[in-house]
Amino acid sequence: MADLEAFRAETRAWLEANCPPEMREPVRDESDIYWGGRRATFKNDAQKAWLEACVAKGYTVPSWPKAYGGAGLSPAEAKVLREEMGRISARPPLSSFGIWMLGPALLHFGTEGQKQRFLNEIARGEIRWCQGYSEPGSGSDLVSLQTFGEDKGDHWVVNGQKIWTSYADHADWIFCLVRTDKADKYQGITFMLFDMASEGVTTKPILLISGNSPFCETFFDNVAVPKSYGDDCPAQVGTVNRGWDVAKYLLGHEREMISGADGGDRTAGIGAAMKRHATKLGDDLDPVLRAELAMFDVDALAYTAMGEKFLDEIKVGKAHPAQPNMMKYAGTELNKRRHELVMAVGGSRSLEWESEATEGGKPSRNWLRTKANSIEGGTSEVMLNVIAKRILDLPGA
């Protein structure tokens, strides 16, 4: 405990010295988030300085081992760092699917060579990754995926199409589920890593109801993927044809992340802020709307306690392995409800799609965006299926 307090004091001083004031302002739009990658540019010097300071300290990926670009923090230390960053509202220095998804998969399944190369690149923000999972015909039933990699000895030739590839048009590399054995549904998928600049890769952004295009369709037309990137650095994570194990591991991780169980406060009560918002708009909360906000706050505050309990239990291995599905289900449904209420409080103001007063239609675009929460990373219905089968042990589930 004394050590932790010393670490807290040290962290606080380091943040004070290294986190520029501009990086303590709330994130206003996409350009405030630094995603890294070969084509990335910094919005300002502060963003650059903050990234460089964190890279040097290992704080872009604080709990990864030092050898792979992290700071080797224990879970307790990582929590202190999160708390101290939260205290000064410090922005994350680097956001990426490499940090959130590929990194954890490599830490678990990767070879030493893969870890040395890819984790360090991710930690330094040099390579921006995207995820190639879903296909037009394989959404909830992901394992039916058809994108095929034909074995050509020292390389594969990949053909097929992915969809909902987040920011594929900005990504440098992709981690991609590719069928390598048509005879075996589950044990015929390989978790492949390859360069998006390879010949035959094209991307096409998808315009969403929110008016934004965070996702792409990604096409592979005879893409040659080498089987090895050097010593102890194969192109696939885990074993050939056993990529489904990696995918399942990552999906569990993704559900945890989406569930908001990462200590974020987006699910805390909103009633008081909504009251202030209504007052600012010259209105008062309708009594029935106030009642709905109160009921929402009950659910949101209770869910926050659940998130805390879930994290505490994960730390000591007490959580049911399927519990992230329950967290994802409850958390995303709650977030959708939250934005329904935000829209209701905002009234006609929240309908504005482009106005300055709404910072370019933030309320309505965010509201529409949340509708994907309960679809991406496994739909609510799939979550309920998993709970029925793995936790409640219901027959035939």
Place this chain on the structure above:
Amino acid sequence: MPLYHDEDQAMLADTARGFIAEEGNIAKQLRHWRDRNCKDGFGHGLWKQMAEMGFTGMLVEEADGGLGMGHVEAGIVLEEIGRNLTPSPFLTSSVLAATALKHGSNDLKGRYLPGLIAGDSVFAVAIDETAKHRPSRIATRAEKSGNGFRLTGSKSFVIQGASSDMIVVAARTSGSDEDADGITLFAVPKDASGMSHEAVRLVDSSMATHTKFDGVELDGDAVIGEIDGGRAVLDAMLLAGRVGAAAEGVGVARGAMDMTVDYLKQRKQFGKLIGEFQALQHRASHLYSEVEIARAVTIKAQQLLDAGAPSAELMASVAKAKVAKTARLAVQEGVQMHGGIGMTDEYDIGLYMKRDRALAEFLGDAYFHANRVAELSGY
């Protein structure tokens, strides 16, 4: 503090689960006393056994002969009471009255605590005056009379009022009905002259009273805490009681859910176990998710209360409201998924529905506490 039971608490939970399932189960207690039309609505034998287990005085400080445990521990016992629908004076006596008596004089403690700890005494609390819980308004009056007070007014929803050896009564000693100040708490003994009970059996077979105080003469030493300063004691008692009621509600919800999920694995229709139908699976999974969340926030409230954190007030109301909504869902889904037999008296699931109804109403329902969450949050 991590939001799960530590080793000692896990051991207590094992003990409580085993003991209450064995001795406090529905056949042995709830149905037994109900079918005999018992005037108390609970068994004194079990109360004595709970004393032997150390449960009755668990919240009483060690200096006063109790175990000096906290609300996490009391919640563990209450969850098992809820799961087994055990009719028991535990919540009113060992949580509510015991919390009030913490603020009492040594004389009062000496008079009442030994009986509670030994399982010989049962206490009630008289707070509500109308059909809904509204402790902000107290009209029952206690006027100075000689060295003591004269109590006049009436109270409702006094659980086990006619069976109790002492009733904690919130009365007004100054000011007008809606004032926050001017409240005094009294420990009114069962034989107080001028106190009369109209006993009513409630939907869950528990016994309550409408209690009248018609110029009841009380000694000055019946006062719990400060004269006119009883609001703080009342609030402390309500806080403990609400967190306790939430824990019992979690038990009711879990009991109803477990029973229902088991039934889904046994009942066949259309040549299949009904648990194979996705329409029912999804509802069961949703219920599971809500019950887990309700339990988490209840433990959170218990821990905050034990730590003396100011946010315990807010979290207690969050827990009481969340549990009320969740247990309601559990019993409704329970009866519906049991189908026709869910409507029969022979099956226990209907008893869960009845208990939930009464328990949710006690010390404020989901609407009361959601409103309180809004007020405490500043809107």
